[in-house]
Amino acid sequence: MSQHPPDGPESTADESNPVVCSCKLVSRNEIIDAIKAGHSTFIGLRLKLSVTTGCGSCLIEVDRLLAEYKDQTQDDETSF
Numbered sequence: 001m002s003q004h005p006p007d008g009p010e011s012t013a014d015e016s017n018p019v020v021c022s023c024k025l026v027s028r029n030e031i032i033d034a035i036k037a038g039h040s041t042f043i044g045l046r047l048k049l050s051v052t053t054g055c056g057s058c059l060i061e062v063d064r065l066l067a068e069y070k071d072q073t074q075d076d077e078t079s080f
């Protein structure tokens, strides 16, 4: 008898594009695309994708992606 575990919530994520924020179902590529589109600050990503607004366990990975990709931003970040 083989039973598969439930796949979990619907998401566009896969092995090459894992879910980074499981609370808000935000994948790695969605975060990278948002950074490149100009949401290159922590607050910008929170407002755009709601990442880190649940349990907060994705904070380290979001911060790492910001550091890695913010140089590729298109400079249309909203300032506060």
Ligand code: FES
Binding pocket: 020, 021, 022, 023, 024, 051, 052, 053, 054, 055, 056, 057, 058, 059
């Ligand atoms: S995993 Fe991102 S807020 Fe919980």
